[in-house]
Amino acid sequence: MHIEEQALPYEDLLDNRPLKQVELMVIHCTELPDIATARMYGEKIHYNSGTGNSGHYYIDRDGPIYQWVKPEKIAHHVKGHNKQSIGIEIINTGRYPEWHHSQHQQPDETYPDKQIDSLIDLINHLHRTIPSLKHIAGHEDLDSELITASDDITKKVRRKIDPGPLFPWQHVMKNIQLINIGSIAKKYE
């Protein structure tokens, strides 16, 4: 398996951690059209530390795996769970570009086999090299915040739904050794 290193410009500014602190894998999808757009969002500075929001790994539709942040660094990818987790971002349009429109909450892009094969390889590789990894969850399991819909102030929508209902949890869980702690993910087992 090949992992292409493409460190984010601010990688050095992210906080360090001992690898044995890492126990949770968080699965995301980018809800963006392509990897170039994901990179643009990842490079945006959001914090006084000069850093922004991104996963550690990105997987494109046809299978290539990129490392944007090394696992020894704490990336900002999930509220409240960053210190102990690794974030894997899968390229998928999700609800783009009307993320929070009340009539646009059903993603329709499926996940290609090549992309999911790479994801399984990456999870197993990380599990071998970081033995403290135990658990896995979807972002939607860890962030259930509701926000006002972009088209109707009387409606609420999920802030985060990734990786969403089209993600093949059942297939992925059959091929990895981590324990699924997500309640949404569990529905698909």
Ligand SMILES: [Zn+2]
């Ligand atoms: Zn996410």
